[in-house]
Each structure stands twice: as structure tokens, then as C-alpha cells.
Amino acid sequence: MGAGGGGDEEGEGGTAGSFIYSFVARGTMVLAEYTEFTGNFPEIAVQCLQKLPSSNSRFTYACDHHSFNFLVEDGYAYCVVVKESVGKQICMAFLERLKVDFKKRYGGGRADTALAKSLNKKFGPVIKEHMQYVIEHADELIKLLKVKAQVSEVKSIMLENVEKAVDRGQKIGDLAEKATDLRCQAQDFKKKGGQVRRKMWLQTMKVKLVVLVVLLLLVLIVWVTVCQGFDCTK
Structure with missing residues (x-):
């Protein structure tokens, strides 16, 4: 050569x-x-x-x-x-x-x-x-190399499947985290809703009390005006 x-x-x-x-x-x-x-x-x-x-x-x-x-x-x-x-x-x-x-x-x-x-x-x-x-031992080595190649291929497929499973696990974890966040938000909304309802009820009661007091005052004024005092038996 x-x-x-x-x-x-x-x-x-x-x-x-x-x-x-x-x-x-x-x-x-x-x-x-x-x-x-x-x-x-x-x-x-x-x-x-x-x-x-x-x-x-x-x-x-x-x-x-x-x-x-x-x-x-x-x-x-x-x-x-x-x-x-x-x-x-x-x-x-x-x-x-x-x-x-x-x-x-x-x-x-x-x-x-x-x-x-x-x-x-x-x-x-x-x-x-x-x-x-x-x-x-060429034939034996060729067979061995083929087996190693197959093992390597199977290993690659398994690693790919594991990566996909991990990726799916991460996505499931993300969904679970989002669900937890939504549940917390719902609880906060429910809590705030209860607080708003109580606040509105108190405001309504205050209005009713004010109206009742005004009505009582009007009745009292009419009573005093008509009876020219508190005693209407005269």
C-alpha cells in the first residue's frame, strides 16, 4: 500500500x-x-x-x-x-x-x-x-454487539418512557397544585361572602332600628301634639 x-x-x-x-x-x-x-x-x-x-x-x-x-x-x-x-x-x-x-x-x-x-x-x-x-471469535463478537445494541435500544426506550412518566407526573402535580389553589380561593371567597352577608345583615338591622326609632318618635310627637302633653285623659 x-x-x-x-x-x-x-x-x-x-x-x-x-x-x-x-x-x-x-x-x-x-x-x-x-x-x-x-x-x-x-x-x-x-x-x-x-x-x-x-x-x-x-x-x-x-x-x-x-x-x-x-x-x-x-x-x-x-x-x-x-x-x-x-x-x-x-x-x-x-x-x-x-x-x-x-x-x-x-x-x-x-x-x-x-x-x-x-x-x-x-x-x-x-x-x-x-x-x-x-x-x-468474530461471529461471537458480532452477536454480542447485536445484543448490546438491543439492550442499549431497550434502555433508551425505558429512559424515554420514564421521562414521559415524570413529565406526566409533573403535569398531574401542576393540576393538583392548581386544584389546591382553586380550593383555597373558593374557601377564601366563601369566607369573604359570609363576612359580606353578615355586614349586610348588620347594615339592614341598623336601618330597621333607625326606621323603628323614627316611627316611635313620630308617634310620640303626634301623641304629644294631640294630647298637648303625655296625658290624654284630661
């Missing part, structure tokens, strides 16, 4: 035919790599690596019937180059296995000061083992 186009890769058995090249890098520095092929895959992969953002992410680049797959996490990049016939899910499953194994062996800062390709001797064979495992 040429730097920008085609070429030949020569296999030495084992993983020949699908998984071509893989590495683990800190930033843009390759710490460990493995391949059974000759070619310029490492150069192209490093060129792609230098263009990747430093944030956690996943990327796939296609070049000359091959795909360059990257998993970037916590400042480390995991790469695998495969033929285009290999599915992206299988590539990511391989990179996840590679990442977990690398962190298990070199986590906690043990690889933070490692020099370029200084881990080749110890971790290179480990990369080969993961390649062989993924190739030999």
Missing part, C-alpha cells in the same frame, strides 16, 4: 487477510505497535493520528480499500488498520479490548513517561493476541 494509493502487503500468516496493523500511542507518540505486513501503513496511520482531536472520540478513515480506525481516550490513541471488508463494529470491539488491556497493564501513569516504541517488546505480542482472538 502506497502513501497515497495502492501497493502490496505481504502476510506472514496468523492474522493475514483482515487485520493489518495496530498501535497504541500517547498523544502522537506510538508506544507499541504490531503488524505482520510490510508497507507504509504505520506512516499513514501516524499521519491520521496527527490530525485527530485530543478529546475522547472515535474516528474511521478510508484509504485504498482499507479503513484506519481510531479510539481516543484520556490522552491515549488506539488504532487498527483493516481491510474494508471488516465491519466497523468489529474494529471498535477490538480497540475496546486493546484499550482495557493496556489500561490494566499500564494504567495509573505507568505509561506517561514511556519513550517511542519502548513498549513494543512487551505489548506488541499482546496486540497480536487480541487480533487473533477477534478474528477467531
Whole structure:
């Protein structure tokens, strides 16, 4: 495979035919790599690596019937180059296995000061083992990935239903709160209505008393006028 186009890769058995090249890098520095092929895959992969953002992410680049797959996490990049016939899910499953194994062996800062390709001797064979495992168990991994995808889909549906239920609960809560407010307003209205009725009754009684007093005064005045005093027996 040429730097920008085609070429030949020569296999030495084992993983020949699908998984071509893989590495683990800190930033843009390759710490460990493995391949059974000759070619310029490492150069192209490093060129792609230098263009990747430093944030956690996943990327796939296609070049000359091959795909360059990257998993970037916590400042480390995991790469695998495969033929285009290999599915992206299988590539990511391989990179996840590679990442977990690398962190298990070199986590906690043990690889933070490692020099370029200084881990080749110890971790290179480990990369080969993961390649062989993924190739030999590809069908199982595909089934597992499908199950995980289904679980993820079910989880998403459940979360969506929970959110809807919570939203409905909030709406019910809002209605209950409004009902409580209306009930309080009704009680206040009833209380104020009672106060108004009592006030009107008192005012009515006052008017009646005033009228009664006026009538009594008129009767008294007529009595005094007719009788020329309080005694009408004279």
C-alpha cells in the first residue's frame, strides 16, 4: 500500500487477510505497535493520528480499500488498520479490548513517561493476541454487539418512557397544585361572602332600628301634639 494509493502487503500468516496493523500511542507518540505486513501503513496511520482531536472520540478513515480506525481516550490513541471488508463494529470491539488491556497493564501513569516504541517488546505480542482472538471469535463478537445494541435500544426506550412518566407526573402535580389553589380561593371567597352577608345583615338591622326609632318618635310627637302633653285623659 502506497502513501497515497495502492501497493502490496505481504502476510506472514496468523492474522493475514483482515487485520493489518495496530498501535497504541500517547498523544502522537506510538508506544507499541504490531503488524505482520510490510508497507507504509504505520506512516499513514501516524499521519491520521496527527490530525485527530485530543478529546475522547472515535474516528474511521478510508484509504485504498482499507479503513484506519481510531479510539481516543484520556490522552491515549488506539488504532487498527483493516481491510474494508471488516465491519466497523468489529474494529471498535477490538480497540475496546486493546484499550482495557493496556489500561490494566499500564494504567495509573505507568505509561506517561514511556519513550517511542519502548513498549513494543512487551505489548506488541499482546496486540497480536487480541487480533487473533477477534478474528477467531468474530461471529461471537458480532452477536454480542447485536445484543448490546438491543439492550442499549431497550434502555433508551425505558429512559424515554420514564421521562414521559415524570413529565406526566409533573403535569398531574401542576393540576393538583392548581386544584389546591382553586380550593383555597373558593374557601377564601366563601369566607369573604359570609363576612359580606353578615355586614349586610348588620347594615339592614341598623336601618330597621333607625326606621323603628323614627316611627316611635313620630308617634310620640303626634301623641304629644294631640294630647298637648303625655296625658290624654284630661
